[in-house]
Amino acid sequence: MPGRILVTGASGQLGHEVVENLAQQGYEVIAPTRQQMNFLVPGQVAEYALAVRADRVVNCAAYTQVDKAESEAGDAHTINCESAGRLAAAVAEYGGRLLHVSTDFVFDGASSEPYCEQDETNPLSVYGRSKRDGERAVMDALPGAVILRTAWVYGAHGNNFVKTMLRLAAERDHLRVVSDQVGTPTWTRDIAHAISELIRHEASGVFHFTAAGQTSWHGFATAILHEAGRLGFEVKAKTVEAIPTSEYPAPATRPAWSVLDTHKIQDSLSLSIPDWRDSLVSMLKELRTCAG
Secondary structure, eight states: OOOEEEEETTTSHHHHHHHHHHHHTTOEEEOOOTTTSOTTSHHHHHHHHHHHOOSEEEEOOOOOOTTGGGTOHHHHHIIIIIHHHHHHHHHHHHTOEEEEEEEGGGSOSOOSSOBOTTSOOOOOSHHHHHHHHHHHHHHHHOTTOEEEEEOSEEOSSSOOHHHHHHHHHHHOSEEEEEOSOEEOOEEHHHHHHHHHHHHHTTOOEEEEOOOBSOEEHHHHHHHHHHHHHHHTOOOOOOEEEEEOGGGSOOSSOOOSBOOBOOHHHHHHHTOOOOBHHHHHHHHHHHHHHHHO
16 A cells, blocks of 8 residues: 655654654655645645645644644634645645544533544634634545544653653652543554554544543653653652642633543554553653663
8 A cells, every 4th residue: 555645744743753654664755844834824735735746645734732822823723724624625636635633622521421523522722623623624625534533642752741741850849730631641653553554444534543541631640750750760759739720720721521432443443552551651661762
């Protein structure tokens, strides 16, 4: 199957892993810079895609600054919705295939059961609405596309919660982390593998992928510090205090429940999904090696 694959957002934490994964499998990977494919300029995005005419496109480009989006709604909409739609239309025009990465933030978090692909979306934030509208724009332009929703993404590249906790744990004796938001930490390498499997199986439609299990941000932080200390990272912090979201106000409202049901992707691809804590350990070992 290997052919030409265009990966947008290739410099981001997920895009980096996707490029590496696909290149290792023998695909010719095209990874444009932000200057070459500026998602703030939808016309340029479409023009680049039409010029390259890759067999497949993986759209990892996104406006992901959840709080900042509340004051930059126009940019969030342009990147996450308008450019995503124009990209899908361009791919449809020349007959290619597209996989578009989305998020748990399209849901309102009011459920107590894992969200399935067909559950009604109801985003609470500007960021969430821009991603929900982006999904719709992609599917309107290219009904055979794949929408892959994931959650609580972290990796060795780029900025994320794990790296923030490691930095703070080396600086402070005591950390305070919210405990009433629940989801599943998901390693970029695992997501990249899921993406490659969706491509290999020529899938279409909406899929959910996260690691297995669930925890709160407080539980995630506690696990990070425990595993990091065991692996030899500098951990000054001795305690992680659990606090409610009300004690950590932010411009954007987060869903309290972000657990996604992954049965569809497991059944469709015979995909084995690792537990979130096992993946965390693997990522920290890689990060420790890089740091060394």
